Amino acid sequence: MKMKIVVIGANAAGAKAASKAKRTNPQADVTLVDRGNFISYGACGIPYYVSDTVADVHELMSTPVGVIRDALFFKKVKGVTVMTTTEVTGIDREANVVHLLETASSRSFSLPYDRLILATGSSPFVPAIDNVDLPNILTVKSIEDAELLKEKAVPGMSACIVGGGLIGLETAEALQQKGMRVTIVEMRDQLLPGVLDPEMAAIVEKQVRQQGVTVLTGSRVTGIGGTTAVETVRVGEKELAADLVVLAPGVTPNVGLARDAGLEIGVTGAIAVDARMCTSDPHIYACGDCCETNHLVTGQKVYVPLGSTANKQGRVAGTNAAGGDASFAGIIGTSILKVFSINAGKTGLTEAEARANGYRVETVLSPASDKAHFFPGAKPIALKIVAEQGTGRILGLQAVGEGAVDKRLDAAAAAITFKATAEQLSQLDLAYAPPYSAAMDNLIVAADILKNKLNGQARGITPMQVKKKLDEGDDFILLDVRSPAEHVEVDIAEAKLIPLGMLREKMEGLPKDKEIVTFCKISLRGYEAQKILESGGFTNVKFMDGGMQIWPYAVRNGHRHHDR
Numbered sequence: 001m002k003m004k005i006v007v008i009g010a011n012a013a014g015a016k017a018a019s020k021a022k023r024t025n026p027q028a029d030v031t032l033v034d035r036g037n038f039i040s041y042g043a044c045g046i047p048y049y050v051s052d053t054v055a056d057v058h059e060l061m062s063t064p065v066g067v068i069r070d071a072l073f074f075k076k077v078k079g080v081t082v083m084t085t086t087e088v089t090g091i092d093r094e095a096n097v098v099h100l101l102e103t104a105s106s107r108s109f110s111l112p113y114d115r116l117i118l119a120t121g122s123s124p125f126v127p128a129i130d131n132v133d134l135p136n137i138l139t140v141k142s143i144e145d146a147e148l149l150k151e152k153a154v155p156g157m158s159a160c161i162v163g164g165g166l167i168g169l170e171t172a173e174a175l176q177q178k179g180m181r182v183t184i185v186e187m188r189d190q191l192l193p194g195v196l197d198p199e200m201a202a203i204v205e206k207q208v209r210q211q212g213v214t215v216l217t218g219s220r221v222t223g224i225g226g227t228t229a230v231e232t233v234r235v236g237e238k239e240l241a242a243d244l245v246v247l248a249p250g251v252t253p254n255v256g257l258a259r260d261a262g263l264e265i266g267v268t269g270a271i272a273v274d275a276r277m278c279t280s281d282p283h284i285y286a287c288g289d290c291c292e293t294n295h296l297v298t299g300q301k302v303y304v305p306l307g308s309t310a311n312k313q314g315r316v317a318g319t320n321a322a323g324g325d326a327s328f329a330g331i332i333g334t335s336i337l338k339v340f341s342i343n344a345g346k347t348g349l350t351e352a353e354a355r356a357n358g359y360r361v362e363t364v365l366s367p368a369s370d371k372a373h374f375f376p377g378a379k380p381i382a383l384k385i386v387a388e389q390g391t392g393r394i395l396g397l398q399a400v401g402e403g404a405v406d407k408r409l410d411a412a413a414a415a416i417t418f419k420a421t422a423e424q425l426s427q428l429d430l431a432y433a434p435p436y437s438a439a440m441d442n443l444i445v446a447a448d449i450l451k452n453k454l455n456g457q458a459r460g461i462t463p464m465q466v467k468k469k470l471d472e473g474d475d476f477i478l479l480d481v482r483s484p485a486e487h488v489e490v491d492i493a494e495a496k497l498i499p500l501g502m503l504r505e506k507m508e509g510l511p512k513d514k515e516i517v518t519f520c521k522i523s524l525r526g527y528e529a530q531k532i533l534e535s536g537g538f539t540n541v542k543f544m545d546g547g548m549q550i551w552p553y554a555v556r557n558g559h560r561h562h563d564r
């Protein structure tokens, strides 16, 4: 008897699982079912189709050599039978059958299975707001959504994007590139919550605003106005004109089928699976956005729906369902996006996540060029490393900037996965030539500063903490140790200038009983200044992490320094 494998959901995870199952067990009868019209498409590419970066929607569902991944392709190339516009309405675990409804014909029928794979994915979260079903209120998930968004992206019209996460930002860029006036409304106090800590998100926000996008953080959409289509959006006391609303506040796992079938749902609300992607029923596997996974740093169950993970899990579920043996250890939450000219991403834990998980953390902010500073086209990147005090274990990296952040994230992803310490990270033998990095890559520099902090030699303070002290009128000295020329170009109004080279002779004029915060362009000189002051008997000195380069607040330009 041929083994019957049924896969529910034919996008990233399901298509991968079905293909891998057939390769693992060529005798198996593999059926891939999806309620939608399109299968195996790259939802990740939708914003680029909307912005016309990708000209033809078929490119999102084609192989690298241009063959469309449709039912015929799966039948002929993969040996998998595909049923589209067919919804699985129930799972009978006693009889080992799934019940299906062919939506066009309303025909109901059943399919027997020996092994079942759930790859039902996720759905955009739709907030419970009156009028949310008015026309021109869209989500970003399917090919149909992509076509609608493209059609509604009319130059000069206003778009309101609900949610300042990865999908919200990518969509904001796409609509702005189409000539729309875009507002992002984000409930949290920062963009990209969960991906970046506030000071790193501030760099992204600055860039997004500079592109003409209005950003309303700490704001909630409380009402939608309009009769035949959306016309306005209420945000707190404000009423914004909106010809188009895009709902991107996140996604929720599609667990209805699994729950109704009595399968275990995990603590995150997604389907619980073991390392073999097996659910609480040994005949049923799950993979992709519908299930939860392990976080390799915290050991906790997490729900991080990403295409990268869906594909890997699909392979594992497909292998095991077909009689093979594979496992998926977990994730560390690595994610990345491009928004306008900024690249931003994280791997491992943010500082906020690390603290929420009970870690005592040390952090470092390190801005630098992505290539040798003299090499044409070198662009800035800022790194933030989060490490555990005591062990020095690297818990996370965030990287933001116009330059290449991806390779730093990927190197750190490997380091974090293999539980590297700051010492080990600082010794990684990274590839170097001027077109690719500095001789001391920013990741290595950041790890070195981190080591100095972990062993108590360097004491840092973040730009956010400095801003808070300034706002609260704290009695401290903010000491700029850059050159007068750098200071004139751009400075922080409250800062006192003593260039590093003059610090030894001028430090006697500084009060020893006050806290001093030193800084320079990137705070390497700031750190040196800390050491000079300490050698002169100052005991309460810190340097501002990251220096002017990642100071996201107001600055003065062209202000000439007078000795104060």
Ligand SMILES: Cc1cc2nc3c(=O)[nH]c(=O)nc-3n(C[C@H](O)[C@H](O)[C@H](O)COP(=O)(O)OP(=O)(O)OC[C@H]3O[C@@H](n4cnc5c(N)ncnc54)[C@H](O)[C@@H]3O)c2cc1C
Pocket (backbone or CB within 6 Å): 008, 009, 010, 011, 012, 013, 014, 033, 034, 035, 036, 042, 043, 044, 045, 046, 047, 086, 087, 088, 089, 119, 120, 121, 122, 123, 140, 141, 167, 254, 257, 287, 288, 289, 290, 305, 306, 307, 308, 309, 310, 336
């Ligand atoms: C705009 C956008 C950008 C993204 N960018 C990135 C990125 O840059 N990097 C990244 O890693 N990830 C990204 N993602 C996330 C990524 O697309 C998802 O993680 C991935 O699609 C998950 O694949 P999946 O197969 O698990 O689920 P889904 O893509 O949700 O597919 C599930 C499928 O199951 C079908 N289905 C559900 N229930 C039933 C049923 N009862 N019967 C039949 N069929 C059913 C659905 O029709 C659907 O086709 C992005 C997502 C979006 C929307």
